[in-house]
Amino acid sequence: MCGIIARIGGNDGAVDELLTGLENLEYRGYDSAGLAVKNGSGPEVVKREGEISHLKEALADEVPDGGLGIGHTRWSTHGPPTDANAHPHTDCTGDVAIVHNGIIENYDELKSELADRGHEFTSDTDTEVVPHLVEEALDDGDDPETAFRRTIEKLSGSYAVAMITSHDHAVYATRRGSPLVLGVSDGEYFLASDVPAFLDFTDDVVYLDDGDVVVVEPDGHRITSADGERVDRAIRTVDWDPEDAGKGGYDHYMLKEIHEQPAALRQTLRGRADPATGEIHLEDFPPGTFEGVKRVQFVACGTSYHAGLVGAQFLSEGGVPAQAFLASEYATAQPPVDEETLVIGVTQSGETADTLAALRQATASGAPTLAVTNVVGSTAARECDDALFIRAGPEIGVAATKTFSSQVVSLALLGERLVRDVTGTRTDGARERLEALSELPGHVQQILDYTSARRVAAEYRDSDAYFFIGRGSVFPVALEGALKFKEISYEHAEGFAAGELKHGPLALVTPDTPVFAVFTGRNDEKTLGNVKEAEARGAPVVAIARGDADGARQYADDVLTIPDTHPDVAGVLANVQLQLLSYYAADLLDRPIDKPRNLAKSVTVE
Structure with missing residues (x-):
């Protein structure tokens, strides 16, 4: 701003x-x-x-x-x-x-x-x-x-x-x-x-x-x-x-930064995880760092909040009580905070005013704080007790892309360390998850090379509204997909937990409201049931799913394919497809993609 x-x-x-x-x-x-x-x-x-x-x-x-x-x-x-x-x-x-x-x-x-x-x-x-x-x-x-x-x-x-x-x-x-x-x-x-x-x-x-x-x-x-x-x-x-910090031959910074995700993710992962042994090596967080933590609270805004939702779900599934709060609502919510509560501020710039205010409130209450940020030397990095840097490199486009992917991966690694310190055990399938994370840069590159997002964006260009649904760890991905779509295309888009579609939003579903459904290989049959509900009302359905997801392919009108991977990692891949979808939809509408109206990259007022 x-x-x-x-x-x-x-x-x-x-x-x-x-x-x-x-x-x-x-x-x-x-x-x-x-x-x-x-x-x-x-x-x-x-x-x-x-x-x-x-x-x-x-x-x-x-x-x-x-x-x-x-x-x-x-x-x-x-x-x-x-x-x-x-x-x-x-x-x-x-x-x-x-x-x-x-x-x-x-x-x-x-x-x-x-x-x-x-x-x-x-x-x-x-x-x-x-x-x-x-x-x-x-x-x-x-x-x-x-x-x-x-x-x-x-x-x-x-x-x-x-x-x-x-x-x-x-x-x-x-x-x-x-x-x-x-x-x-x-x-x-x-x-x-x-x-x-x-x-x-x-x-x-x-x-x-x-x-x-x-x-x-x-x-x-x-x-x-x-x-x-x-x-x-x-x-x-x-x-x-x-x-x-330049466009590097791309038409827009956003497209360049979407294509930078394989390199950014390699930077995020470099030296931090060993899939062969299942060990985590976070530079400033050796084993035992978080032994006194009883609960975790994430505070963040916008895209970073969606990453925080993913991080909170991962910790909760690993046995560590965790919640994600919109930083602007944190003071109003007044959750219990003490010296056993770790408050994690997720902020790309490290300068987001609402997030800084929430972190300062947590500090005043005696809670330890940790910044997950992209900018060394930022206010959040300096004011928090600790900082974990996502290493994504400069991001110029207002719509965050590569920083979201790097935030989610950073929080997955941090979450694994937290779970081990707090519970004394590894999460189930830790080695398989780390292996999937190590393969992530290559899998993202596959999507960039073979995506059909441009064609899908053109197919549904004249729709009245766009709905995005997902379950579990990809409910935040649905929210993020809708946010990207609305902020750069200026079209009406909403994200929902898949099971909530029938509790109200289904009234808005028509043949002119395509539904983008994210499948991960976990609880897909329930998401498929929600897809059938939308389809019965005449809505076209686009699945974001693995190539072998037969159920999704059977009922969807279109599929944006993601490589086969661990369900906990699939959301990052699905998000890349949704980023590309939003980009091409906005490009077809000739929107100012890097500088959407009324928005700023760094929001420094509350």
């Missing part, structure tokens, strides 16, 4: 590198873009509603280059997408330029006070109060850093803020509840909401903590706490290549 980029270094080059950063942040979702560049005098601001291409057109004549600047992609919260509401925002004098992610909760009060003191506002945003507060502090005689600090102290809410002024040659930035990372290169520094923004220029990063204030100048950077005390943050090298 929104994206910040800042660059400082040399006497020119800022505009091109800021634009590259903004384009690399498009995946986060936005409806306007802008930048401010300092080229000897005050910051010169250009901003436009709409895509970055509109900003480029405006920049052709308006702004000379400089060595220092800030940029922003905005996803509207306060006020509609307009040129005036786009960032950066300035004070009355134009000497201060600010970009901001998040929400300033007390902006109404601050804006009213500033207006009473004569400040004039030109936008509907909460952000605009920030440069005006800095302006007042500068008028009081403060230097820019002190003015910045005094301003931040007055803000309530979540934010990442970056500022430049006409008074010096530096970028000032801070974060609270919204991600911000520093990129370090020879003679150049960058600040951004996410690493891919500056990955073209450097892979050396510094992850900032909440409350950190960073001052970046051409010859170095300095980080202090909210109290002004100097703090050291390590420089880390990310193992992502700029090409990893």
